[in-house]
Amino acid sequence: MTAIANIYDKFKSCKGFTTDTRKIETGQMFFCLKGANFNGNKFAAEALKKGARYVVIDEEEYLNGDRMILVENVLKCMQDLANFHRKQFDIPLLGITGTNGKTTTKELVNAVLSRKYKTHATAGNFNNHIGVPITLLSMPMDTEFAIIEMGANHPGEIAELCEIAEPNYGLITSIGKAHLEGFGDLQGVINTKNELYKSILKSGGKLFVNADNDLLMELSAKANRMTYGQKETADVNAKLIVKEAFVGAYWEQTEIITQLVGSYNFDNMMAAICIGKAFEVSKEEIINSLREYTPQNQRSQLMTTAKNKIVVDAYNANPTSMTAALESFKLAKADEKLPILGDMLELGKESKFEHRGIVQKLKDLGFDNAILVGPEFLDAAKNSNYICFEKNTEALAYLKEHPIEGKLILLKGSRGIALEILLEAL
Secondary structure, X not given: OOHXXXXXXXHHOOOOEEOOHHHOOOOOEEEOOEXXXXXXXXXXXXXXXXXXOEEEEOXXXXXXXXXXXXXXXXXXXXXXXXXXXXXXXXXXXXXXXXXXXXXHHHHHHHHHHOOOOOXXXXXXXXXXXXXXXXXXXXXXXXXXXXXXXXXXXXXXXXXXXXXXXXXXXXXXXXXXXXXXXXXXOHHHHHHHHHHHHHHHHHHOOEEEEEOOOHHHHHHOOOOOEEXXXXXXXXXXXXXXXXXXXXXXXXXXXXEEEEEEEOHHHHHHHHHHHHHHHHOOOOHHHHHHHXXXXXXXXXXXXXXXXXXXXXXXXXXXXXXXXHHHHHHHHHHOXXXXXXXXXXXXXXXHHHHHHHHHHHHHHHHHOOOOOOEEEOHHHHHHXXXXXXXXXXXXXXXXXHHHHOOOOOOEEEEEOOHHHOHHHHHHHO
């Protein structure tokens, strides 16, 4: 028996696992992960006292008793264990990545497929080198369909995640400018996202591809694929509908209006329709699941307060998603509209250029008024008439002193800017 198989037997005897001593439950396996500012090995003994059945460590000085498992690297062990667990399943496993829309698409696909299958999907956006193993290790043995979200901020990361998860189906939602600090340039983003396509092609699996996206069609040309979009040549096609800011589709003589705000979510819902159809979910179930899905976590949510209506999309932002959000917001029907935008983070050397581009986009779309938050926007908009603040707390103080009423507001920015604190004043 291999070392990993031996550890897997111990893992199966446990009542789950954790990487956080604060959340340990009796009978669990505890993985002593390490980071720049913490060392899980230091909590090994505490984990056992709190009820852990086994503790996985990688520093011999903390070894004490047969309930501690010493490995070369705890993270690598967890990844290998996750892959070993994944190999126990002969089921469809869909890998989803993309610059924008991957979490929403994952949620929509899960909503559709769970109408027919026992699904297991990434929780929240646990989509990195730690999150993917956690998602896989959490997969119950009776799972019939797995949906694994994969994120990346540097070259080669999607390939690494594919080696762990071994997806046999794949979907790239979009490819655009994001995490340029890690990727270097747009080509770096393209190459990294394309690692999912290459993995599926190598394994003989199948791709789901947006027929309206020329780049994705080109990258997937040699693959076994099923396409979706507005083009009539797509295997699954529909027409875009927007009603009172909510996105929808006219598909197979049926109008589907979702609770998602923004026309850019059309591609996400079409991916869910396509995958649902591929795995023989009934038309009625596909339609109902999309109509009933409610967005969470500040992703394309429409909030109504006592004073305004707010499109809350403050979980993430990059030049591609910011542009799409502004273009969609421009088309929304409202007498008075106000964009409130926060800095787009992790753009590296391109940051100044991209923030100036968004300021220009605001002008080109005819937005005379806007509130911009963050040091990059403060610099980029210094020669404009827009109201700018370096910090979100300064913006909050301003909004409390100068109340805004009767407007449709777009709240869009990177997670680190925390624009959601402004909601109390809106």
